[in-house]
Structure formats: C-alpha cells, structure tokens
Amino acid sequence: MTEATRKPDASRRSQRSREAILTAAMELMAEVGYAKLTIEAIAARAGAGKQTIYRWWPTKSAVVLDAFRLNAETQEDEVDFPDTGDLDADLRIVMRAIADECNNPRYDGPARVMIAEAQHDPEFGAEAREAFLLPAITATKERLRSGQRAGQLRADADLDVVVELLFGPIHHRWLHSTAPITHAYADQIVDYVLAAVRP
Amino acid sequence: MTEATRKPDASRRSQRSREAILTAAMELMAEVGYAKLTIEAIAARAGAGKQTIYRWWPTKSAVVLDAFRLNAETQEDEVDFPDTGDLDADLRIVMRAIADECNNPRYDGPARVMIAEAQHDPEFGAEAREAFLLPAITATKERLRSGQRAGQLRADADLDVVVELLFGPIHHRWLHSTAPITHAYADQIVDYVLAAVRP
Amino acid sequence: MTEATRKPDASRRSQRSREAILTAAMELMAEVGYAKLTIEAIAARAGAGKQTIYRWWPTKSAVVLDAFRLNAETQEDEVDFPDTGDLDADLRIVMRAIADECNNPRYDGPARVMIAEAQHDPEFGAEAREAFLLPAITATKERLRSGQRAGQLRADADLDVVVELLFGPIHHRWLHSTAPITHAYADQIVDYVLAAVRP
Amino acid sequence: MTEATRKPDASRRSQRSREAILTAAMELMAEVGYAKLTIEAIAARAGAGKQTIYRWWPTKSAVVLDAFRLNAETQEDEVDFPDTGDLDADLRIVMRAIADECNNPRYDGPARVMIAEAQHDPEFGAEAREAFLLPAITATKERLRSGQRAGQLRADADLDVVVELLFGPIHHRWLHSTAPITHAYADQIVDYVLAAVRP
DNA sequence: TTCTAACCGAGACGGTACGTCCTGTCTTAGC
DNA sequence: GCTAAGACAGGACGTACCGTCTCGGTTAGAA
Incomplete structure (x- = not known):
C-alpha cells in the first residue's frame, strides 16, 4: 500500500x-x-x-x-470575564450574558446542533467541549478562585461544583425548554449559589 | 376535506x-x-x-x-419519591439514584438519544419531556414543598429553581462528560443546595 | 395435506x-x-x-x-357469417366488419390487451384464442369450403392458408399500426386473395 | 423553465x-x-x-x-435481401428465413415481448417498429419493386399490400400459435401471393 | 326458528419492487 | 494538483400493491 x-x-x-x-x-x-x-x-x-x-x-x-x-x-464578543472585586455583580453580568445567548438564535441553533451531535459522536463532543465550553468554565473558575482568595467564598468550596451550580440550572432550563430564561432568573441563580457558598 | x-x-x-x-x-x-x-x-x-x-x-x-x-x-423501578420527614436524607437517596442512572448504560444510551433528538425536533422533545423528565421534576417539587411546609426550607424559596439547582449540575456533568458522577458528588450537590435554601 | x-x-x-x-x-x-x-x-x-x-x-x-x-x-353482434352464394361479396362484408372492429375502441383496446397478455401467458392465450379467435376462423373456413364446393375456389386450395391470407394482412396492419384500416383496404385484400385461389 | x-x-x-x-x-x-x-x-x-x-x-x-x-x-445475420432476378426463389429464401426466426427462441422470446409491450405503450411500439419491422418491410418492398420493373408483378400491384400478404399470414400463425411454421408453409404463402399478383 | 357455515366488505399483515435521494469514491476537463 | 462537475456503486427512503390473513356483519340452507 x-x-x-x-x-x-x-x-x-x-x-x-x-x-x-x-x-x-x-x-x-x-x-x-x-x-x-x-x-x-x-x-x-x-x-x-x-x-x-x-x-x-x-x-x-x-x-x-x-x-x-x-x-x-x-462576532467581536470575546468579552473577558470581569473582575471588579464585586463577585456578586460580576457573576450577574456573566450569567445574564449567558441568558442572552440562550435567547439569541445565532447561538441557540448552533449550540443545540453541537449538543445533539456530541451525544452520538463522543470525539466530536470532546472537540466541541474543548472549543466552546471549557474556556467559559475555566474563566468562571478563575474568577471564583479570585473571590475565594478575597474571602467572599468559603475556603472549602469546591469550585468545580460551584461552576456547575451556576451553569447547570440555566443550561438545564435551556436544553429542556422548561421555562423562559430571563435576567431575573440569572440573578436568582447567582443569589442561591452565593447563599450556599458564602463563608 | x-x-x-x-x-x-x-x-x-x-x-x-x-x-x-x-x-x-x-x-x-x-x-x-x-x-x-x-x-x-x-x-x-x-x-x-x-x-x-x-x-x-x-x-x-x-x-x-x-x-x-x-x-x-x-423495569420495576417506579420508585416513589421517599418522604421520611428527613429532607436531607430523602434528597440524597434520589440524587444518588440519578447518579446511578447516569452510570447505567441502560439509561445513559437512550437518554442521550432522546436529548439529541429533542434538539432538532421540538415536538419530539416535548413528548419526551412529558414522559420522562416532568414526572421526576414534579415528584421532586412535591417533596420540596412538603419540606417547605415542615419549615426545612425557606418559605420564599422558588421550588422550580431549587429543582433546577439539584438536577442542573448533575445533568450538566453527565451531558458534557466533564467529570465522573459519584455518590459523593450527589451528596455534595444536596449539601450546597440545602445550604442555599435553609431558613 | x-x-x-x-x-x-x-x-x-x-x-x-x-x-x-x-x-x-x-x-x-x-x-x-x-x-x-x-x-x-x-x-x-x-x-x-x-x-x-x-x-x-x-x-x-x-x-x-x-x-x-x-x-x-x-353486445348483440353475434352476426352469422353470410352465405349469399356470392363468395366475393360475402368476404367483403366480413372483412369490412373486421376493419370496423379494428377502428372501434370498444374492441381495439381489449383485443390489444389480450394479444399482449397472451404473449407472456400461453395458457391465457389458449383460452382467449378459443373464445375469440377460433370462432371467426372456423366460420370463415366454413364459408370458404362452401365456396370451394361451388367451384368458386380452386379445389386444391388449402383453406387454413386462405383464412390466414385474409386475416393475416389486416391483423398485421392493425397490430403494428403501420397504416389506416379502411373498407377499401378490406376490399383490396379480398381481391388479391380471390385472385390467388380462383380456379 | x-x-x-x-x-x-x-x-x-x-x-x-x-x-x-x-x-x-x-x-x-x-x-x-x-x-x-x-x-x-x-x-x-x-x-x-x-x-x-x-x-x-x-x-x-x-x-x-x-x-x-x-x-x-x-448477430452477423444482417443478410441483404437477395436479388438474383428470380423473384420467386428470392421470396422463398426470405420467407423461409422468417419461418426459421419464428422457430428460434432467440428471436421468438424477444419478439413476443416487444409485441406485447407495444400494445400498451404506443411510443415503445413506434420505436420498436422503426428498429425491427420497417427495415424488413422496406427491403421486401424494394425487392418487389425491382420485380415489378422486371415485369414479374402486375404493374398496378399495391406493394404495401403485397408485403402484408406475405408477412401477415406467417405473422398471424406465429402470434396466435395456431399451427406449426414450416418451410413448406413459407413456400405456400409465396405461391399464393405470387399467383395473386402475377401479370 | 335457530344454528352454523360460507360469503362479504374492510383492511392489517409480511413482503417485494418501485423511483428518488444521498453517500463517499472516482473520472474528466479546466485553470 | 487543486478545482467544479458529475457519473458511479451502494443503500435507505417512504409509497404502492401483492396475495394472505383475520375481523365482524350478513345471508342462506340444515337442524
């Protein structure tokens, strides 16, 4: 050959x-x-x-x-994750941005396709995860760690889990279309999550 | 006609x-x-x-x-949601059961297919949601309401959001295969969520 | 069984x-x-x-x-083959009747179907032949025999062949749609055939 | 368009x-x-x-x-129609060749299929006629015309009809399987037809 | 007069082939 | 040697009928 x-x-x-x-x-x-x-x-x-x-x-x-x-x-939306020192406010900004993306067909469509495709093609899933999901997770974890160092989060908080507590609910609602995704909802999640991990 | x-x-x-x-x-x-x-x-x-x-x-x-x-x-797994009076313990049982399903190919495969299919066929998604997701959500909400009446949850907690705080993270981890799903992880989520909504 | x-x-x-x-x-x-x-x-x-x-x-x-x-x-057209004593005239009547049938969709359609079907189903062909073709052939042969006895045909004429000389040409023209089938044409065939077998 | x-x-x-x-x-x-x-x-x-x-x-x-x-x-049987000057002999050769084809499954089968198909698909019929039937008819007419010029046929003989008097009977016998098709039969037809059109 | 066996309309069934569409490969001509 | 174009072998699609079957409903002798 x-x-x-x-x-x-x-x-x-x-x-x-x-x-x-x-x-x-x-x-x-x-x-x-x-x-x-x-x-x-x-x-x-x-x-x-x-x-x-x-x-x-x-x-x-x-x-x-x-x-x-x-x-x-x-798109020119490669917004850096904000770090104003006010963790609550910074998380709200980011979670609201995610909510906006969920409601923007420009992101909604492609994202659904990628989710779907990833379910029966794990390699594709890995690539897509690497390219689109991990950057956001990493940036969020970074900001949380910074807040943790500043004493705004319990020192023993597991940041991987905290990220999932933030992304999981909004993602769940979006994926299953169980309810509309509003800024108020984004704020609510931040409230609950911070309540759970505040020192 | x-x-x-x-x-x-x-x-x-x-x-x-x-x-x-x-x-x-x-x-x-x-x-x-x-x-x-x-x-x-x-x-x-x-x-x-x-x-x-x-x-x-x-x-x-x-x-x-x-x-x-x-x-x-x-399957004969139509387990009724437990209500022993101990909300913490009951939620742990349920979240661990979900964790087990995520690791059971018998559920994992079909569930991924349904998620994928639902993304490009909304009607199918609605049917699947009705048949498989809503029952679990409703049962969980029921148990939470019962806990709320017993004063184990803040009276103003939004139960829809609390359900999503429980299901969202584990679902997110499973869907994106970002980390293994263990009983310890299930317990962790319950801990964080209850910390957030305890009176 | x-x-x-x-x-x-x-x-x-x-x-x-x-x-x-x-x-x-x-x-x-x-x-x-x-x-x-x-x-x-x-x-x-x-x-x-x-x-x-x-x-x-x-x-x-x-x-x-x-x-x-x-x-x-x-249909009430079970016309008996005429025998007026004038063979020429009688044959003309019959051949013209056949020409008419060729031009009558009521016969043309079914007849074509039967021809076609008979080609790939010999048993069907035998049945159809028996029911529709042989009666005409027999009647014509009968009339020719009568003419032969009356000395209007050569004594050694092979009547089977004479029948085919009459039916064959008109049938050929009809089956292959090579030219219109008119009374003049019917007469022409009778002329030629009688010319061939006259004593 | x-x-x-x-x-x-x-x-x-x-x-x-x-x-x-x-x-x-x-x-x-x-x-x-x-x-x-x-x-x-x-x-x-x-x-x-x-x-x-x-x-x-x-x-x-x-x-x-x-x-x-x-x-x-x-097949290498694209035999040119013979023209030896002896019309009688030439026609016998051709009619016997046709008789042989009727008895040769290699021709019999396809020909029946084409006849059948032509009956319920006139366009197909036209194509098939053009490709297989007309060449033979034309060649025969040609030979007859040559014989006519040589005075072996009546000057007023309608050659289209004479061709049909030759082809029709043998075709009829073959199509309806009414009797075996022999060389003797082929000769017989030539005899009768020439008797009809001899000057 | 009731029983019962067969016919009847209807249409679901296991199949076969239809003619269309798309896949992924291969071939040809053009730049 | 990449490109546009598209023919090719292959195979699944969703449809149409085949001939068989099963289901109630009707009908016509036999009991």
Whole structure:
C-alpha cells in the first residue's frame, strides 16, 4: 500500500471555496436544520464540487463545527470575564450574558446542533467541549478562585461544583425548554449559589 | 376535506408485531447506535413489513421513543419519591439514584438519544419531556414543598429553581462528560443546595 | 395435506359483487390501461373486498378476460357469417366488419390487451384464442369450403392458408399500426386473395 | 423553465456498466420472463446502481429494447435481401428465413415481448417498429419493386399490400400459435401471393 | 326458528419492487 | 494538483400493491 491516506496540500487550498462552503453550511443549517442538511446541497449552494468538501472535512459535523467557529470568530464578543472585586455583580453580568445567548438564535441553533451531535459522536463532543465550553468554565473558575482568595467564598468550596451550580440550572432550563430564561432568573441563580457558598 | 390522511384502525393492531418492532429497535439501538439505525433494519429484524412501521409511527424517533417507554415500563423501578420527614436524607437517596442512572448504560444510551433528538425536533422533545423528565421534576417539587411546609426550607424559596439547582449540575456533568458522577458528588450537590435554601 | 385448495361454493356467489368487479375492471382498463390496473383499485371501485376477487379469479388477466366476455355478451353482434352464394361479396362484408372492429375502441383496446397478455401467458392465450379467435376462423373456413364446393375456389386450395391470407394482412396492419384500416383496404385484400385461389 | 429534467452528460457514460446492464437484462429476460423482470434485479446482476439505469433509460421496456438491439447487432445475420432476378426463389429464401426466426427462441422470446409491450405503450411500439419491422418491410418492398420493373408483378400491384400478404399470414400463425411454421408453409404463402399478383 | 357455515366488505399483515435521494469514491476537463 | 462537475456503486427512503390473513356483519340452507 503506497500512502493510502493521501493528505492534500493545505497550502494550495482555495480560500474562496472554503468560505463559500462554510457560509453555505451555515445558511442551510438555518433553513432546513442539521438533520436535513446534505453535503450535496452544501456543495451545490457553494458552487463547489463534493470532492472539495470530502477532501478537507471528514464528516458533515466537522463542516458544521467549522462553520460555527467561523461564525463565532466573526462576532467581536470575546468579552473577558470581569473582575471588579464585586463577585456578586460580576457573576450577574456573566450569567445574564449567558441568558442572552440562550435567547439569541445565532447561538441557540448552533449550540443545540453541537449538543445533539456530541451525544452520538463522543470525539466530536470532546472537540466541541474543548472549543466552546471549557474556556467559559475555566474563566468562571478563575474568577471564583479570585473571590475565594478575597474571602467572599468559603475556603472549602469546591469550585468545580460551584461552576456547575451556576451553569447547570440555566443550561438545564435551556436544553429542556422548561421555562423562559430571563435576567431575573440569572440573578436568582447567582443569589442561591452565593447563599450556599458564602463563608 | 379530501380525507388525505387515512388513519388505521387501532383496534385491529397486531400486538405481536408491535412488540417485535420495539424490541428490534432497542436491540439495534444498542448495536449500531441511533444514527445508523434504519427503519429497514428494524423491519427486517422484527420480521415485519416496513409499512407496518410507517402505519403506526410517523418517524424513526417516534419508534425509538416508544421502545424506550416499553423498556422503562418493563423495569420495576417506579420508585416513589421517599418522604421520611428527613429532607436531607430523602434528597440524597434520589440524587444518588440519578447518579446511578447516569452510570447505567441502560439509561445513559437512550437518554442521550432522546436529548439529541429533542434538539432538532421540538415536538419530539416535548413528548419526551412529558414522559420522562416532568414526572421526576414534579415528584421532586412535591417533596420540596412538603419540606417547605415542615419549615426545612425557606418559605420564599422558588421550588422550580431549587429543582433546577439539584438536577442542573448533575445533568450538566453527565451531558458534557466533564467529570465522573459519584455518590459523593450527589451528596455534595444536596449539601450546597440545602445550604442555599435553609431558613 | 387436507384439501389445501379450498374451492368456494359457487352457488352462494354474490352476483352483485361479480358484476361490480367486472364493471370496475372494464372502466379502469379504459381509464388507466392494463399495465396500471391493480386489483386493489378494482376492489375499491367495486366496493368489494380484495379477497372476493382473489376467491373467484386466479389472476388479474382472468378478471379482465371475464370483463371482456361480459362486455362482448352485452353486445348483440353475434352476426352469422353470410352465405349469399356470392363468395366475393360475402368476404367483403366480413372483412369490412373486421376493419370496423379494428377502428372501434370498444374492441381495439381489449383485443390489444389480450394479444399482449397472451404473449407472456400461453395458457391465457389458449383460452382467449378459443373464445375469440377460433370462432371467426372456423366460420370463415366454413364459408370458404362452401365456396370451394361451388367451384368458386380452386379445389386444391388449402383453406387454413386462405383464412390466414385474409386475416393475416389486416391483423398485421392493425397490430403494428403501420397504416389506416379502411373498407377499401378490406376490399383490396379480398381481391388479391380471390385472385390467388380462383380456379 | 425551471430546468426540471436535468439531462446527463452522455460523453461521460460508462460503457462498461451499459453493457453489463444490457447483458444482465437479456439473461434475466431468458430466466424469468419480461413480467417478472425487475430493475432491481438487473442492477444487482450487473453490479450497477439502480440510479445508473434510471439515468439512461426511462422505463424497463426501454432497457429491454436496447438489450434486444445489442443482441441483434451482435448477430452477423444482417443478410441483404437477395436479388438474383428470380423473384420467386428470392421470396422463398426470405420467407423461409422468417419461418426459421419464428422457430428460434432467440428471436421468438424477444419478439413476443416487444409485441406485447407495444400494445400498451404506443411510443415503445413506434420505436420498436422503426428498429425491427420497417427495415424488413422496406427491403421486401424494394425487392418487389425491382420485380415489378422486371415485369414479374402486375404493374398496378399495391406493394404495401403485397408485403402484408406475405408477412401477415406467417405473422398471424406465429402470434396466435395456431399451427406449426414450416418451410413448406413459407413456400405456400409465396405461391399464393405470387399467383395473386402475377401479370 | 335457530344454528352454523360460507360469503362479504374492510383492511392489517409480511413482503417485494418501485423511483428518488444521498453517500463517499472516482473520472474528466479546466485553470 | 487543486478545482467544479458529475457519473458511479451502494443503500435507505417512504409509497404502492401483492396475495394472505383475520375481523365482524350478513345471508342462506340444515337442524
């Protein structure tokens, strides 16, 4: 066997077709949803050959994940986690931002697709987690640790669990659509969680 | 009305084929996973005609949901939520039971399928929520209300939020596979939550 | 094996449904053609159960053949072959009658169906031949024999061949739709054939 | 125009699969007959995808017709109609050749299929007539015309009718299987017909 | 007159094939 | 050597009918 898995020369890759494909994928995602999204339709809409897609992405979900990444990069919302010294206020800001994302179709749609895809493709799940979830978790834990050092949290509080106490409820409500997600709700969670871990 | 959608006569439905189909669906789910599950394979394994499936279920996910339901009914785990008067102990029992389910492939697999499917089929999601999630939420809320009346919870605690504070974190950890789910973890959550809502 | 092929009791047969089925078959033949004709559609149109058809007829072609028979019986055109003594005139009458039938959709359609069906079902072909073709051939041969005895045909003429010289050409033109079939054409054939066999 | 019917690029057609499909069709025709012949079985036997068949042929009968054509081309029997000057002898040769074909399963089968198919699909009938029947008719007419010029036929003989007087009887006997088709019979027809049209 | 066996309409059933759609690979021409 | 285009083998889709079966309801002799 002579080099069965030929790997293409990335330096000669057409940037034009890459963007056309990812844009087409995003558009079709919005129009027909992930389940009815086909490689063929993406290629047709992008004016690209199917082979060009298969050459650069292994699966449909990889294309979609890349499309989401492109979409997210476009946004200029890489807000750093605030640290004003007032933990309560900082958490409120962040939890309200998450609530806003839950209500923004621009995030809601892609996020649901990624959750769904991750359930039957663990590798994809790991990648997506790495790219989208862990940064937020890490930043939150950082801020909590800073608050802990400042004596605003019990010294023995398990920060991994505290992060989950913050993200878990809002995530649960969003994922199962059990109730609307408001700023008031975001504040409520912060209240309960801080009540639990205050020294 | 042109009477387009002829509806079959449910009274003449073959119980034998219904069970064969749902059993085949469960088995194939376990063997190849939801994504590679085909109606054709279910019919073949069940010794049924495809039409018999299409006659009684609108989509693949409906078959699978029904299969899960049959599977769940078979189990004799319809444990009533305990109410010993000791809220702390009762919650621990329940949260540990949930932790056990997260680690039991018999529940883990189907549950992930349902979560995934629900994300791109809201109607399916609503049905699944109704059948599997709400009963647990309602029972938990009931127990919390009872505890609240007994003065073990703050009178102004929002029980919907408290339920989410309990279920959200464990659910989050399970869904994103961020860490193992142990009895100790279950206990931890109960501790934090009760600390937050104790009078 | 105990009487595997249960034969139904013909005396209890419902005349009403028999006629409804054959009528429906005739109508559907005219509407959609033999190839697209289905037992299911016949049953639905006739307001009969499928089993009632399968009980009394072995195949679709048997139903259709019966329908044609019913149709033919309805007609009162069982014209006896004329024998005026003038063979030329008598043959013209008969050949013109055949030409008329070729141009009459009432005969053309069914006849084509029977020809077609007979090609891939020899038994059906034998039955159809017996019922529809042989009577005409026999009557014609009879008339030719009478003419032969009267000295209007060569004594050594092979009547089977003469019949085919009469029927073959018109049949050929009809079957292959190579040219219109007129009375003039019918006369022409009689002219040529009589020229060939005149003493 | 919405460009509904995308037409494939014939220049890129796979010759290999075309032949495999037509060969498979021929074989299956011989094995199970036209009625039980399925596109699916042809594709399976040919190792081709069903779409490849549907891409290049509109119907089952079109595939079969093409298969016959390929079969006929393979044969090296494109005998030119003889013209020795002796019309009687030449016609005998041709009529005997036709008789032989009637008795040769290689021709009998396909021809019956085409006759049958032509009866409920006039377009197919037209194509088949063009490809298989008209060449023979034309050649025969040509030879007759040559004989007519040589004074062996009456000057006023209608050659279209004379051709039908030759082909019709043998065709009739073959189609309805009313009697065996022998060389003697072929000769007999030539005798009668020439008797009718001799000057 | 009641019983009972068969027919009847209806339609669910296990199947087969349909014609369409999409997958992932391969081939061709163009730049 | 990447690209657009699209033919190819393969396989699942959801539909239409096949011929068999089972279900009540009706009908017509036999008891």
